[in-house]
Amino acid sequence: MLTLTQRKLPDSNIVVTFTLSLTAEERTRSRHRFTTEDGNVVFLRLPRGTVLYDGDILEDENQTSLIRIIAKPEPVLTAIAANTLLLLRAAYHLGNRHVPVEVTPNYLRLSPDSVLRTMLEQLGLEVKEELVPFQPELGAYGHH
Known part of the structure; x- marks a missing residue:
């Protein structure tokens, strides 16, 4: 143990x-x-x-x-926005779908999902596939 x-x-x-x-x-x-x-x-x-x-x-x-x-590095989608407002909008829409998201000032990161990738691209974000460590937010009631 x-x-x-x-x-x-x-x-x-x-x-x-x-x-x-x-x-x-x-x-x-x-x-x-x-x-x-x-x-x-x-x-x-x-x-x-x-x-x-x-x-x-x-x-x-x-x-x-x-x-x-x-x-451990794992497959993720990393979404980068041209400006802060666009990144915030994308975070809002991902939050409405209750998916785990790593939030930083420069990008959002999530597990691969073709529907969410399409949504992010339609919002105007650049989305790329990567193999990197993933540390999603714990949520409003998680311990930080």
Whole structure:
């Protein structure tokens, strides 16, 4: 079993036992069995509602292993607007569809969806397919 230690940014002084590369959806699972890239099996048991972030450190129940969480690159659509108002309009329309969206001052990022891609392009945004880490917003009642 692993328990979440305090959230830490990547720190070169921390000696981790291994890393666990997870997609955005996998970083929201509180109970799951994962296999690391080097074949270690990890049974994750975290408090319900826990969301892991890139760089978080997990500690096993015996406090003998530290595991760094890495945001795994995954297929996404990245939408870029010519101006802030257009980006805000697109965020509004995506929010009305209740899809997970990563919001930044320069782009919106979401899981691939042909209907949403068409909508964003019709609104005037440039949409490109990428393979990058995805960190969607937790929602109004999520912990930040």
